[in-house]
Amino acid sequence: MKNLLFIGVDQLRWDVIGPDKTVAAETPNIDRLIESGVSFERAYATSPLCTPSRASMFTGDYAFTHGMGTNCDMYHALGKELAEPERLLRRQLLAADYRCGFVGKWHVGVVKSPGDYGFEGNVEPGYGNLTTTEAFKDYLKANQLDYSVTPTLFFNPDEQTMAAGRWHGPVESTTAHFQTNQAIDMAEDMRSGEQPFFISLQYWDPHGPHLICDEFYQSTDRGKIKPWANFYDDLQSKPEKVIRERDDFYRLHPRTEAEAVEYIGLYCDHVAMLDHQIGRLLDYLEETGLIDETLIVFTSDHGDMTGAHGGLIDKGLLYEEAMRVPLVFAHPELPHGKRAGLALNMDILPTALGLLGFKDIQRQALDLSPQVLDEAAAGRDYLLAEFHGLRYLYSQRMMVSDDGWKLIFSPGDRDELYDLNIDPHEMHNLADDDSSTDMMHRLRRALIEQTACFDDPLRDCVAKFNGQWRTQSGQFDATSAYLTPNSKD
Secondary structure, eight states, X not given: OOEEEEEEESSXXXXXXXXXXXXXXXXXXXXXXXXXXXXXXXXXXXXXXXHHHHHHHHHSSOHHHHSOOSOTTSTTOSOSXXXXXXXXXXXXXXXXXXXXXXXXXXXXXXXXXXXXXXXBSOOOSSSOOGGGSHHHHHHHHHTTOOOEEEEEEEEETTTEEEEEEEEESOGGGSHHHHHHHHHHHHHHHHHTSSSOXXXXXXXXXXXXXXXXXXXXXXXXXXXXXXOXXXXXXXXXXXXXXXXXXXXXXXXXXXXXXHHHHHHHHHHHHHHHHHHHHHXXXXXXXXXXXXXXXXXXXEEESOOOOTTHHHHOOSSOSOSHHHHBOOEEEEOTTXXXXXXXXXXXXXXXXXXXXXHTTOOOOOSSSOOOHHHHHOTTSOOOSEEEEEEOOSSSOOXXXXXXXXXXXXXXXXXXXXXXXXXXXXXXXXOOOOTTOGGGHHHHHHHHHHHHHHHHHTTOTTHHHHHHHXXXXXXXXXXXXXHHHTOOTTSOO
16 A cells, blocks of 8 residues: 545444444445454544544544644634644655545644645635635536525524534535545546645535435435434533533424434434445445555544433534544555554554554654554553533543543543443433542542643643642742742752
């Protein structure tokens, strides 16, 4: 294998695809990709938010290192552009004479686009909107296509926060179809030369609002859908901010089983519409023989709550629904099957580079290629993830252990501890349970060690909130400033 195709999607839940899916979404094409490759079953986003997660995927670093901790286009953005663009891992490929192309959603800066960093392709900075581009308008006109949008579901009064609607038009009129055409055209051009290529295809789908075209609207059998197992979570053991976000920010969130089923159904319709496009791309790779020369990576930037935990919507939460992501590496020369080790989506490019023969990619991420090649290879003992706020600044950290325990650290609110082995839906917060005291101490120690290891700016806070007063973090401490060499330690 010499080429690399990175297929990224936006806000795809890990549990609506693959052979072990928990809902009736029709995803035959993503499923065949999963079955033909190595799939990490315990893969997580570095952050449950677009910009920080995407920047981490392209740099192999945590957001507290690359600096883009919140969405770059929000009023409280921690970073508008990458402070150190030289950390983008595509530089390794450019140096090896790869052609590097980018199609779709960027969202890693509001002024600079992938073209400013050496990628081929005409991609807008920021979140982007294909429907407003001249290229998409010209495509519709040239192919005598048209569409219109009718909103059908809102999450707030006065028809605010559109959740879903009808895309009145054929599948060929959708932006995802146009994106897939762009990716195929780019691959066709690049394969005509002698240079290897790296194409990053980043779909906006299935991010809401769920605008479903005629072929896929109501395509998911609602009779086979049930509300999530934690739909009736009363949130009483969760942080106060979670309750307020659901009740005050999304006032028309799903409250009944029927509302939950319909919203899940719309999400699954959208996923099915996306799956069709991925099928077109896979078919092209097989028909041209590129499938034999190209390492394919598939993932999502984060997940989606989709009405879980009492009707929670969108992302920006450290629960499994928003944090777990699919992660697949596929090539005919690779083994097939599942991997149980802990993975982060920022591991993608270091792993892909490792599989392509590149050495010593020094980043905060982990090269998972040994685990891809051998399921018995050792991996992480603990996995650290971060969150810096979606609608306002709000720091949290997440720690997951290889034996299935999870700690959510919320310094301004209630901490959470879950045994994912027996409580995969995170219904029972054990943080204050006497029977879990030892496990709580163990994960707190691990969190202190991990945040210190990665120079997390929150490391001093993590340590002191959890009873370790001498942190040696290098942060100013007024007490230490007044101690003399002879002071009692």
